Amino acid sequence: MTRIKVHTKAPTFFRDCRPFILAVFVAILLLYALWSFTETAWTNLSVSAIFSNATTDHCTSQPQSLNRTHDPPEPTFYDDPELCYTLDKPIDNWDDKRKSWLKLHPSFADNVQDRILLLTGSQPSPCKSPIGDHLLLRGFKNKADYCRIHGYDIFYSNACFDPKLCNVWAKVAVIRASMVAHPEAEWIWWMDSDAIITDMDFKIPLQRYKEHNLVVPGWPNLVYEKKSWVAVNTGSFLMRNCEWSLEFLDVWASMSPRSPDYKYWSETLMSTLSDKVIPGADEQSSLVYLLLREKKKWGDMIYLENQYYLHGYWVEIVGRLNNIIKKYLDTEAKVPVLRRRVAEVVSESLDGVWERYLRDAGGFGNSGWRRPFITHFTGCQPCTGKHDPAYKGNACWVAMEKSLNFADNQVLRRYGFMHPDLGNGSSVFPVPFDFPADEKEELV
Amino acid sequence: MTRIKVHTKAPTFFRDCRPFILAVFVAILLLYALWSFTETAWTNLSVSAIFSNATTDHCTSQPQSLNRTHDPPEPTFYDDPELCYTLDKPIDNWDDKRKSWLKLHPSFADNVQDRILLLTGSQPSPCKSPIGDHLLLRGFKNKADYCRIHGYDIFYSNACFDPKLCNVWAKVAVIRASMVAHPEAEWIWWMDSDAIITDMDFKIPLQRYKEHNLVVPGWPNLVYEKKSWVAVNTGSFLMRNCEWSLEFLDVWASMSPRSPDYKYWSETLMSTLSDKVIPGADEQSSLVYLLLREKKKWGDMIYLENQYYLHGYWVEIVGRLNNIIKKYLDTEAKVPVLRRRVAEVVSESLDGVWERYLRDAGGFGNSGWRRPFITHFTGCQPCTGKHDPAYKGNACWVAMEKSLNFADNQVLRRYGFMHPDLGNGSSVFPVPFDFPADEKEELV
Numbered sequence: 001m002t003r004i005k006v007h008t009k010a011p012t013f014f015r016d017c018r019p020f021i022l023a024v025f026v027a028i029l030l031l032y033a034l035w036s037f038t039e040t041a042w043t044n045l046s047v048s049a050i051f052s053n054a055t056t057d058h059c060t061s062q063p064q065s066l067n068r069t070h071d072p073p074e075p076t077f078y079d080d081p082e083l084c085y086t087l088d089k090p091i092d093n094w095d096d097k098r099k100s101w102l103k104l105h106p107s108f109a110d111n112v113q114d115r116i117l118l119l120t121g122s123q124p125s126p127c128k129s130p131i132g133d134h135l136l137l138r139g140f141k142n143k144a145d146y147c148r149i150h151g152y153d154i155f156y157s158n159a160c161f162d163p164k165l166c167n168v169w170a171k172v173a174v175i176r177a178s179m180v181a182h183p184e185a186e187w188i189w190w191m192d193s194d195a196i197i198t199d200m201d202f203k204i205p206l207q208r209y210k211e212h213n214l215v216v217p218g219w220p221n222l223v224y225e226k227k228s229w230v231a232v233n234t235g236s237f238l239m240r241n242c243e244w245s246l247e248f249l250d251v252w253a254s255m256s257p258r259s260p261d262y263k264y265w266s267e268t269l270m271s272t273l274s275d276k277v278i279p280g281a282d283e284q285s286s287l288v289y290l291l292l293r294e295k296k297k298w299g300d301m302i303y304l305e306n307q308y309y310l311h312g313y314w315v316e317i318v319g320r321l322n323n324i325i326k327k328y329l330d331t332e333a334k335v336p337v338l339r340r341r342v343a344e345v346v347s348e349s350l351d352g353v354w355e356r357y358l359r360d361a362g363g364f365g366n367s368g369w370r371r372p373f374i375t376h377f378t379g380c381q382p383c384t385g386k387h388d389p390a391y392k393g394n395a396c397w398v399a400m401e402k403s404l405n406f407a408d409n410q411v412l413r414r415y416g417f418m419h420p421d422l423g424n425g426s427s428v429f430p431v432p433f434d435f436p437a438d439e440k441e442e443l444v
Numbered sequence: 445m446t447r448i449k450v451h452t453k454a455p456t457f458f459r460d461c462r463p464f465i466l467a468v469f470v471a472i473l474l475l476y477a478l479w480s481f482t483e484t485a486w487t488n489l490s491v492s493a494i495f496s497n498a499t500t501d502h503c504t505s506q507p508q509s510l511n512r513t514h515d516p517p518e519p520t521f522y523d524d525p526e527l528c529y530t531l532d533k534p535i536d537n538w539d540d541k542r543k544s545w546l547k548l549h550p551s552f553a554d555n556v557q558d559r560i561l562l563l564t565g566s567q568p569s570p571c572k573s574p575i576g577d578h579l580l581l582r583g584f585k586n587k588a589d590y591c592r593i594h595g596y597d598i599f600y601s602n603a604c605f606d607p608k609l610c611n612v613w614a615k616v617a618v619i620r621a622s623m624v625a626h627p628e629a630e631w632i633w634w635m636d637s638d639a640i641i642t643d644m645d646f647k648i649p650l651q652r653y654k655e656h657n658l659v660v661p662g663w664p665n666l667v668y669e670k671k672s673w674v675a676v677n678t679g680s681f682l683m684r685n686c687e688w689s690l691e692f693l694d695v696w697a698s699m700s701p702r703s704p705d706y707k708y709w710s711e712t713l714m715s716t717l718s719d720k721v722i723p724g725a726d727e728q729s730s731l732v733y734l735l736l737r738e739k740k741k742w743g744d745m746i747y748l749e750n751q752y753y754l755h756g757y758w759v760e761i762v763g764r765l766n767n768i769i770k771k772y773l774d775t776e777a778k779v780p781v782l783r784r785r786v787a788e789v790v791s792e793s794l795d796g797v798w799e800r801y802l803r804d805a806g807g808f809g810n811s812g813w814r815r816p817f818i819t820h821f822t823g824c825q826p827c828t829g830k831h832d833p834a835y836k837g838n839a840c841w842v843a844m845e846k847s848l849n850f851a852d853n854q855v856l857r858r859y860g861f862m863h864p865d866l867g868n869g870s871s872v873f874p875v876p877f878d879f880p881a882d883e884k885e886e887l888v
Contacts, residue, residue, distance in 0.1 A: 085860025416529025
């Protein structure tokens, strides 16, 4: 009976509950359909979300190339009749003006903090020394090579921007004009024509100068204790393109021949600095004076760099070049990746590897074998030819030729050639594949 | 009755067909759910599609900046021991090798078709002429200024890459080495040291040369009818960095002093060319010969450019410079936007505006007043000083000084200065705001 009961109950239940089951089934389908619809909507929404994030990230991580053809009509500081390129009028709020310009030219805002403009130059007329202009030509090529390798701009000035500053002070007027002409450049790097870059791979550690506006080779004890006019060297220095620098240039130039107080400054510098013998207020002595007397006002923003040869005295350096070549070739002979041939535009890719092996090079001082970044031929006067009598005979010209070829070998190598003899720039040899695995003695 | 029949039929029908209706309803829901599911899947699929297209387009429109620090370990042509920088061995499949390198260095692949490397140079030793090296220095500055303004790289060679090519042929060895050293450069632009860029704004119309590999100033009738050795000029020409060019360089160099057949070629050129008087196979006569005798093999890929001064003979040009200055200043006086001060890096932004006003300038020929792109001091020999006797006295040096200052004024102006007297590069004046609205007579 029970069995029958059960038997009879089942179909009854099935028959009675059919609408309920269908309802549940329908409900499930409705829920899934509804979910699918929301899912679709969500996915559609996420397309734009992912798109915008993706593209933003993508192009932030890969800064765009410079857009040289775009200059929007919006007014900039260039449209201000009061703003000039000369030292005659100060520029107010330069930082804001430069920032606004960069905002209107976004492709130049990318990586602006790493952008350097190298300035150098010489007198407008031919040199008196028969070898002078040839050395100027090679000195310019040396700097142009460095700038091409690292992607920096270079401007050679052979005009005198201020009739009263046609001497060691000329750089001040050129720097001032160039800051206005190059709002895209964060740093202006001045190099005298007799300074030569002798490490083509070295990159200026700009990160180190985040909190500074003027980076000049210098030694604090020589400034503040010895009060020496050679406590700094203005043959190679970096200046940030900012308001502070413009103000500093004005104050600096106020000690120059363009100032009515020039005579006063000449006397003051002679009496203040312990070892100044050449009369007249020169730009280097004036900088030492400002550090001494206006330290509070300027000192904190001036970085005295002596951890590498931002300026290196040639007499300390040239005698060590052969040993430096030998050490670098030894290292390359040991480390295949360092002698791998690469395109010149990616030479920087080896910097990291080199650093590992240069740890043993003993710093940048006299003792070490690291290439000096800059070799400065102070006192050689290649253009006039009237070198310091302390340098006997052809010492200056022989040393300059050697240093220029030392640097040129680092460049020529990327074109497949090298000078076998640093004393003679005329001859080159084709660099064999995998050099200097076997042939390193060729250059030593 | 009928009504009742109808009445009774209806519920019967409803009751009997309920499963069918439910089935249809369920089917519709299933279809919608299924469609939603497919739709979701399709949308998900399209995320990646849209993403990849979007980012590609996005970054094509804003090419990334050059990545100089990245050189992947994957082997390139640089790792092939057989590949050399000299003319001694041909390079097979250079186009593929260069393409593979660009693939490994994507930041250099962007806009590669517009990338130019300007090559120039002079002898390794000082010039014999007392003014020679000074003119070389200014000639290099002139080219470096142009390259900085337009974002091109420049390499100055004062080494002799092939001991047998230390003369007019030197350029062939330098071009060959530079193509290997610069796979990122689509075009190599050779300029002799005595050629000066006298229109700093003009951009080489690379689009015009899409189908060509060598662009040289030339006149078909002088080549094919007159068979003249001056039918082309090799003082300024463009060569595409490609397989065709490497093959052409090999054939070209096979007529040079490095070839055992040099004597044969010297005689052949003298007898073939109608007006060649200087003995010896020079690179210019050899190019004319290849056009004449191997037109089928090379001619189609060589563009003879005579629509602008890719090379301009100085004697035809220098006398017209004052009038050209006057016409440009007149135009600027009329059109405020042309005298607006701009940052040097965006000088190109005015090119389009200038073109509108230069339509009346009457082309690039003698008659017109458009700035000549390049003024070539053929026959002046600034380095030796031994100019063509046809040029009396100081004619060459006076003309070079004038042309250099003419060009320099276009550059200096972006730094706020100009030379008042083209005959004297030593003096400059600060350019007044809105110049030359009123002061245009100053320069005429």
